[in-house]
Amino acid sequence: MLEFGASWCPHCIGAQPALQALLAEHDDVTHFKIEDGRGKPLGRSFTVKLWPTLVLLRDGDEVMRVVRPRSRSDLAPLQFALAS
Numbered sequence: 001m002l003e004f005g006a007s008w009c010p011h012c013i014g015a016q017p018a019l020q021a022l023l024a025e026h027d028d029v030t031h032f033k034i035e036d037g038r039g040k041p042l043g044r045s046f047t048v049k050l051w052p053t054l055v056l057l058r059d060g061d062e063v064m065r066v067v068r069p070r071s072r073s074d075l076a077p078l079q080f081a082l083a084s
Helices: 010-025 041-045 072-083
Strands: 002-005 032-035 053-058 061-067
Touching (some): 002 010
Parallel strands (some): 002 032
Antiparallel strands (some): 002 053
16 A cells, blocks of 8 residues: 655654554555655655545556545545455
8 A cells, every 4th residue: 555645744644643553453454654845756646636545456546536535434445455
């Protein structure tokens, strides 16, 4: 899972408790935090426009994307994708 955001972003900071709880249940998921911003081409290549953006990859292909989650329920699509 790729997590695009910035360390100073209030939305990114607010999403951390729910995201960490989800990741704690899925220790088989590799999580990469990617500092995004001006001049950062990786975020642009994934068409990231809002932070945080979580991109779940499986075998190099995007399976699921969640943009600006606020609560655990916002991460439900990821939970479902990780379970399958």
